[in-house]
Amino acid sequence: MMPFVRSLLCLCLCVLALSGISVRAQDYPARPVKIIVPFGAGGPADLYARIVAQHLSDALKESFVVDDRPGAGAVIGTSEVAKAAPDGYTLLMMSNTHTVNETILPNKSYKLMRDLVPVAPVNFSDLVMVVHPSVPAKTLTEFIALAKARPGALNYASSGTGTPYHMAGELFKALSGTDIVHIPYRGSGEARNAVIGGHVQMMIDAVTTMAPNVEAGQVRALGVSGQSRSSVLPDVPTIAEAGVPGYEATIWLGLMAPKGTPDAIVQKLNVEIEKVLKRDDIKQDWAKQGATPLLMSPAEFGEYINKDIEKWAKLIARSGAKLR
Template structure:
């Protein structure tokens, strides 16, 4: 974008409160096209998970463009007596509340993937939240927890090395990073889909011509063969939508995770 627009881009990373602090700062920025929000489905989950936050996505932002998505992969420690998803489901149903799964924290895509799995598969497994993916991953590999939904871009190498057993990926089609691993739908949970996606939004009031220009530039960048090829090697897939379609995608994602947050009883701190 710096090259395409002839403007410097500064990453203003403001961590805290599950992305709420940084998102609120973006919402309060001038709607002139010079302040953008890099967002993900963490933000759509937060619409329900964090009801008293100072902003609302659909009220305070306008959609610009999606960037990419990547699948998650459900892995188990090799000591878990399940060589495939069917065996894991049988084990979980035989021992309700005895198996557990790690996540990078409450309300994250990894946590919500686990809750969606519980709801759709009808199993009772216990959520073990961590402060970030690294420790959750370490303890899954070490056998302190039984399983984890993790980004295929990260966990695929551990699966290939035999440190964990990959049972299923979470997209509609098989992941390029783990082509021999079935999708959740193929493996026994029809209709299951949970991916990590990234997109760009801008403060409400950003002029439509700026929104269109940014959408065109971002779409062109993610469509470059070298970008798509690099992402494919990591298991990520470029996304292409106009602002209106991206807005509808966000609305649908909010509705999807609203149901799961309510079913699971998930809270920001647990």
């Protein structure tokens, strides 16, 4: 037993020694960096993490490895990063699922802004509000009028309780003063099926996945959710311009690191990620996929996250009982 314990101690010391050396920013990264994605493989977070990881590996001459740790609405993978050594070798791909979780999951083992530090945002993707063609409303104002005339009679589908899609719907209800019943589904595929089949009247979904169904006339697009129109559906007005001023709900992604990660490393990563996001090929590819690069310094990104946490907390407090 003793030799085993001794060699284990040796190993621990070696690891400690290594991590001690590598904290210096100019040497970073000296070994592979792990980006933990707390969502399922093949989802947008996973795909964009892989694209960013690929470019970072090329630029910093050290491999950035994507590690999917899905489960429990991103809590499993996120707690792992929160507990990881703050040496810059473990990063987290996060999204606004995290900012919503801050309010709806108060008992999780970490707190986003207490246990993690912002590194850099990656991108945001627009959503689109669609209705089944049998709904008489042709525009957003007509739809709001319809919902107000029949409070509690219309339904909207989402990919699940507490998801950004659900939040986007609740935000719409709150800002437009309408009462529409939330019907949660397991994943956005099932929800889309319900709207195309006419079982549910409305849903808010990713603009890229919905665009073909809009073009085929299976659903009618009433508005996109960003501050400006989407390159994927340029003829569709934003919800804000079509009748709900101040409305904005997108899906955004960003990178965070464990609290205590040296500032120099955070800054270095931020600069490198910005270089990736400014590439022309990235801009063009992502535009086709309905995603727009987001550029911010770590401090600005921190502010952005805080504001988002606050935005959803307020909304959930307002419609609280209905969420849970």
